[in-house]
Amino acid sequence: MGKAAACLRGVTALLFATVLCPSVRADEAPPVSPDKPAAAYVTPSRVSATIEFSIPTLARDIERDVPRRLATFDERVQCVHRRVLFFRVRANCDIEGYVERTGPISLYGRGDALIGSTPIFGAVSGQGANRFTRRIHGNAEAGVSVEAEARPMLRHDWSLDLRLSDSYHWTEPPVLHVLGRDIQLARYVEPRIREQLARVRVRAAEAVRRLDLHDKAATVWRHAFTPIELADNPPVWLQLTPQSAAFAGVRADRRVLWGVMQIEGNAATSVGVAPAPVAATPLPALGRDIEAPGKFEVILPVNIGYDFLSQKIKEVAAAELKGKLTLEDVKIYPSNGKLIVGLKIAKSTETAPDAGTWYYLSATPKIDPDTQTLQLPDLATLAAKTQALAQESGNADLIDRLRQAKILYQEAYQRLLAAANKSLTRPLKDGFRMEGHLDSATLDHIALLQNGLSIALRASGDLKILYGL
Template sequence: MHAIKPLAAALLLIALLSGCDPAKGGAKAPPHATDMAPTPSQTSLIAVPIDADIAPLRQQLERAVPRTLWTIDRREKACVPPQRVKVFGRKVKVTPAIPCTIVGRVTRGALRLRGEGKEIVVDVPLNATIAARDVGGVLKGETATGSALAHARIRIDLASDWRMQGKARISYGWTKPPGIDFLGKRITFTDQADAKLAPVIRDVEREVNREIARINIHAQAADIWRQSFTAIELNRENPPVWMRVTPQRTLYGGFRLDRLRLNLNLGIEGVTETFVSGRPDDPEPTPLPRLVRETPQPHLDIRVPVIADYAVLQPVIDRALAKRATRPFMLPKLGPMMVKFGPSTVYGAPGGRIAVGTEVEARLEARTGEPTRGTIWMTALPVNEPGSATVRFTALDINGDTNGVGGDMLILIGRSEGFAPLIAEALTQNFARDLDELEGKIKRAVDQRREGAFVIRTRIDGFEIGEIKAYGNGLYLPVRMTGGASVAYRPAR
């Protein structure tokens, strides 16, 4: 009788502590959480420099601009104006105006293209060959040669519909004006040449503008846009990590000329999602959108979900409890109790908590008979300091599910110093090493690689750790990686 009274008092105390009805055998297992860790998504802007070779423009202009720009065969009434001398204060005509026939032509040499600032410059060498024949019946013929250099300066732009636009203006100057010396006078033919060159210059401007419009940026941009709806491997295994890119719009920040290459400053802004799994399906491509005039500021912003599956935590807990079972639990008023632990159960519980259940077989050292069997349930809240990969478990809550009133003592075991803190310590996971390894793997994996006709370059500059949370499918520790990325079109030659 004396032994029963302390036991009954202890059981009553345990029932009050546990908040459960001993007659009903204790609390049930915590419900399973059904929420899933989110698939992180963020907006990134990937640099997509497009290079357009303008060398074909020279070939097109060579075909479009004729070699002989103009010819002349015209009778002039006064190739040499009348000569006058002053006699007694009056000018007296000494010789009449001398007529002649002017024949000749202006041809161009090979065109030369170069980039200068924001303009394409087309150098057009001009060569003039002009002759004055039958000059007053005296000079039978003398040929004058001259040379000039014309510059077609083309200011180009990219319209919102991806068409190249060019506006050319051409200037030229005579480096050697065509002319001949006759009767001590220099007869030049620049006026005649200029008159003939004026319409030719307009024709060249028109041809240049026409050929600029034929540079097909749209096709290349559409190909890159379509290929950008893809998934990029960030880490091959342990764990496999993929980033899926869904482009939203294209930004255009101008261009620069590098010799005969036109470098367009383009960027694709899109949603980047990260998956810790096999390769996700590519998003469905959309048509190439209109161009947005906004200088792109390339940045890569991705969230890498580090998810610890609950299954990997079970052996950690089982090993810790097996080691603890080698010595008795000291229970107040009940004395030492030997406890055997069966396989544990670990899963996500509602409210961002983790639930741990372990099968228990307990026997007081001072008593004989059947041991008390049941399950001790514990829930805890995982927490970590901002930026830290060290995870702790707090807000421990113990409950039990036993095979009888006498088994409610298991709840007291659960609330003893040797149980809950032990499991919390075993569950405390330091993800720092895993995260360091993952960061190194991703940096190596995304550095540079070729995907078909595209060369993808990625760099990781920043690495930030977020707040851990328990979901139905695992412990979720968000990691943010920032850096830059570019996709260059480099088809195999």
């Protein structure tokens, strides 16, 4: 530690000795050689697409196709088959009645399932079928609760499999009392109930098909290709290029049913003019199912001008200089992957407009995305080799102070982030809307461009395309 500090003080002292000794020449300025700007910053990314539907509206649509009276029946059955004294009595009865809904179809969501139910009432009457049994008669009423459960799933061809199961149970089974005997009528009524449940399944599937999920998914897919201007000063553009789609399941609560899919592709960010439009491709077949959509990622280029950096370096250096030296100017520019820091230093006694000599240092910028600061930890002198004897100037720690200086780029980053989040939340056509929010960032790379330093941050968050409520 002592040797390093001594070496650093020696280098800094040598720099100032050059100023104090007229015989020492100034540094030769390194050439201006910026990095080539990227046409676009491209990264894999994911977009969540959610299509929402009103469960009460879906229930009304299904109910519209299900009649109030579900079935009527009129059948002849053997209602008496018993021995009376020495005689075996066989008697037929005419059974007639109806089954109907006594309430609306109730539909609600629970997790990944859609639950439906409706109450059913049945009335049955029976009477002897010939002149010997016509005085045999009876009436019965019954209640049935019908329940159905669907766990919708999209097939690879975008058709919907409801995976519907239904059941019913008697709250009050139909029993006909004839000659002291109970005749169970459920076996005559249940086939009609099962027949109607099959029709309800067909009508429910038709109602869901009318939701037209394929068409809505295709519209989401097309919207994802539309370029988005994330910021306007300078213009920053986002171009998504979707490549695949995956089903991420169905969720539901009491009133809303929503299906989720993930669109995966590339997110390209560019600075300047709007990118050339990318033609939307047809909606592809669904890929493998996933548990949940992944994170949306995009590279945000934060531009820090060299004038801004020069001013910050000047503030640190000017505060450190003492005694016979003054800092006249600072200039910063790129040279072959390095950031060049030029310091123009003069003796305090010099008053000419062009007084002072330029000395150059080089560094590789270091970025801390968490604190949103920039540092030059490896700042080193490029001073001409001189044999001048370093003189005590009181400025031996200048370079060390410049290395430790933290330059905040927080304002530029927050301004770009706020503009991007505002642009990612907007209405779309055809009843669709986009909601996006970026909330964290890591460093991707740094580019030393002609007019400033570009900090490419890999920002992540959520981007959703929504349809419905």
